[in-house]
Amino acid sequence: MLTCKETTELVSKEVDDSLTLKERLDMGLHIMMCSACRNYRSNIRFLRYVCKDAATPGRHIDETKG
Amino acid sequence: MSDVSANASHEDLARLRGDLLRFATLQLRDHASAEDAVQEAMLAAMSKINEFRGQAQLSTWVFAILKNKIVDILRSRSRFRPAEGDVDELPADSFDGLFDERDRWSADDRPAFWGDPEATLVQQQFWIVLKLCLDRLPPATARVFMMREFLDLEPDEVAAELAISKSNCGVILHRARMALRVCLQTRWFDERGSRKC
Numbered sequence: 001m002l003t004c005k006e007t008t009e010l011v012s013k014e015v016d017d018s019l020t021l022k023e024r025l026d027m028g029l030h031i032m033m034c035s036a037c038r039n040y041r042s043n044i045r046f047l048r049y050v051c052k053d054a055a056t057p058g059r060h061i062d063e064t065k066g
Numbered sequence: 067m068s069d070v071s072a073n074a075s076h077e078d079l080a081r082l083r084g085d086l087l088r089f090a091t092l093q094l095r096d097h098a099s100a101e102d103a104v105q106e107a108m109l110a111a112m113s114k115i116n117e118f119r120g121q122a123q124l125s126t127w128v129f130a131i132l133k134n135k136i137v138d139i140l141r142s143r144s145r146f147r148p149a150e151g152d153v154d155e156l157p158a159d160s161f162d163g164l165f166d167e168r169d170r171w172s173a174d175d176r177p178a179f180w181g182d183p184e185a186t187l188v189q190q191q192f193w194i195v196l197k198l199c200l201d202r203l204p205p206a207t208a209r210v211f212m213m214r215e216f217l218d219l220e221p222d223e224v225a226a227e228l229a230i231s232k233s234n235c236g237v238i239l240h241r242a243r244m245a246l247r248v249c250l251q252t253r254w255f256d257e258r259g260s261r262k263c
Contacts, residue, residue, distance in 0.1 A: 004170045009240055012236065013236065013240075016214070016239055017221065017236065035176075037171075040247070043250075044243055044247065046186075047243060050186070050187060050192075051215035054092065054193070054216065055089065055215075
């Protein structure tokens with residue numbers, strides 16, 4: 001059984017590289033039972049999403065007015 | 067023939083300036099280099115202004131130019147730093163406090179659900195908090211994160227650009243995400259209380 005700390009490492013590895021079948025199964029099992037790690041994974045996806053958005057031209061008005 | 071107004075204009079370019087500057091400043095962290103990079107990208111776009119059909123094409127192109135300039139600047143900066151030291155900016159034990167003795171999340175640090183990113187994106191204030199969190203990352207860590215998530219390079223490209231190993235790059239990215247997540251949680255989501263659906 002993976003610890004939460006190990007799971008966070010796999011979440012990054014999933015994004016940057018790829019997981020082995022064993023890693024994928026271990027993470028899937030952990031995440032199924034651990035809502036905190038489930039949220040962690042979705043937070044990291046959230047973070048990637050907003051970064052991608054910031055790098056997309058023309059979606060924002062000039063923040064200096066804010 | 068389509069209408070003449072479909073061509074991109076200098077006004078279109080001028081309108082993009084704020085976006086470009088915001089994007090560059092986020093990554094370069096210093097206003098002067100950001101201004102320079104944006105200036106260069108705009109000059110390059112201006113020389114070809116008549117070739118663009120409308121604002122969308124112009125902005126895609128000028129952003130691509132700007133991204134290349136930013137990669138160049140980040141790459142040249144990394145030459146002046148010892149790459150091996152980068153991973154230690156956020157040491158392995160930086161996040162130990164988030165976990166208990168069995169490496170499970172401590173009760174107070176369990177990640178919460180953040181909701182729909184689209185709903186967050188429209189809040190201007192969020193971008194200020196994101197910038198603040200990015201600014202709090204140590205410089206080499208931020209550089210790796212930016213190249214990966216903003217400039218959209220693959221991890222091995224980032225590693226090659228900065229002359230670090232791919233595994234080192236992976237470790238830095240993981241710690242950057244850990245740090246950013248905690249920062250956004252405390253500075254944005256906690257501040258807003260439970261204002262989510």
